[in-house]
Amino acid sequence: MAEILSPDETGLSRAARLLSEGQLVSFPTETVYGLGGHARDSHAVAAIYAAKGRPAFNPLIVHVPDLAAAERIAVFSDAARDLARRFWPGPLTLVLPLRPEAGISDLVTAGLDTVALRVPAHPVAQGLLRAFGGPVAAPSANPSGKISPTRACHVVEGLGGRIAGIVDGGPCSVGVESTILSLDPPMVLRPGGLASEDLEAALGQKLPTGGDAAKPNAPGQLLSHYAPGAPVRLMVRAPDPDEVWIGFGACPGAALNLSASGDTTEAAVHLFSALRAADRIATERGARGIAVAPVPETGLGRAINDRLRRAAAPRPAE
Structure with a gap:
């Protein structure tokens, strides 16, 4: 079973060491618990897909501690940078052009030339990202298509025997995954923890909701997802x-x-x-x-x- 880690310096140091060894660690964000792996290590990213039973064509979100780290991975337009400054840290994921030199595994982007980036607000997530010192690919820490976890015990139930560690940071405060936004053109790819009305106010325009369940360009677009056992x-x-x-x-x-x-x-x-x-x-x-x-x-x-x-x-x- 996964090692349960405390959300203090000792626990976060252990979690960061596991990530650096290519192992998987679940950690809390303000939205849901994520299943983290080194975003530049294809073996670690492949292990995320294997642990979740996730289709390999479904991209992953890369978590970083701040805008400066995000700009080393993706190309930011003025509009993207303004949104990041307004809503990061927080439950907003931006889909942006990937910098080829960023070293992000092709498995993270599902072979696309864009990358989904987020700066989480949860202090435990921030502590882990800074202790690790690199980008962390982290979908929700649940078997693919099943209900997302908002407590460490949910992660134990779904993935406890498949991953190395779980940082127990208590219940998540938002409870649904991040809102995913692309900007070319502006479109909500997945509604989430940041209300679309707030984004529309920031951009000064109405936002359509889009995405292709057959060929996802961001997480959370599969038609059947978040499903309990009962209909x-x-x-x-x-x-x-x-x-x-x-x-x-x-x-x-x-x-x-x-x-x-x-x-x-x-x-x-x-x-x-x-x-x-x-x-x-x-x-x-x-x-x-x-x-x-x-x-x-x-x-x-x-x-x-x-x-x-x-x-x-x-x-x-x-």
Whole structure:
């Protein structure tokens, strides 16, 4: 099983040493727990794909401690630099032209000439990146297509026997993955922990949402993703008797509620934990599936609904 590491200097030093040896370490960010490997070590990156059972055509996000480190890896336009200064550290990933001399493994970019970059805000992630001193490729620390982890125990459940270490930094504060933005032209490739409205205000324009599930150019674009074991049905105001109901707002009788007050920020924090809990309840009850109440498409509701639609999508053949 993975070594559980404390989020202090000793634990982060051990985690950095494991990364330098080409091993995999999970660590908390403000969004979800990431599964980190040395982004310049193709053997380490291949191990990420193997541990997750992840399709090799799905790119990975590279985590760095600051804008200066990011500019050594990608070419920044003035617009990209302005966004980075405004929203980094934080839950924004930028897809930018890769510098050929950056030494990033082709497996990280899935052979594309762009790279997805993020500066996380979590102090443990920052501490690890600075202790390691290099770029860390880190998708969410869960088996591919399954529910993302927001606590160290979730990582243990999904990947504990496949990776070297897990830095336990407590629960994640945002609870959904980062928003992914490309800039040529400006487009949201994945809604996430930074509301699209904030990006639109910064750029002074409306942003379309795009991406190709068949040929992803950023993480989180596969049609079926974030899925529990039980089938998921959406926009349900009156569940069937043999469904586990996840509510939002006033939903008397719901087994779980993302936010009884109807707050999408609170709902984002609870989303993946609620899906995990509903899946356990469905198994215990022998329920047919999971039903989820409607969530508005505003603020972080866009990211929540994106994850829910992918959780409810038809599953790929095993």
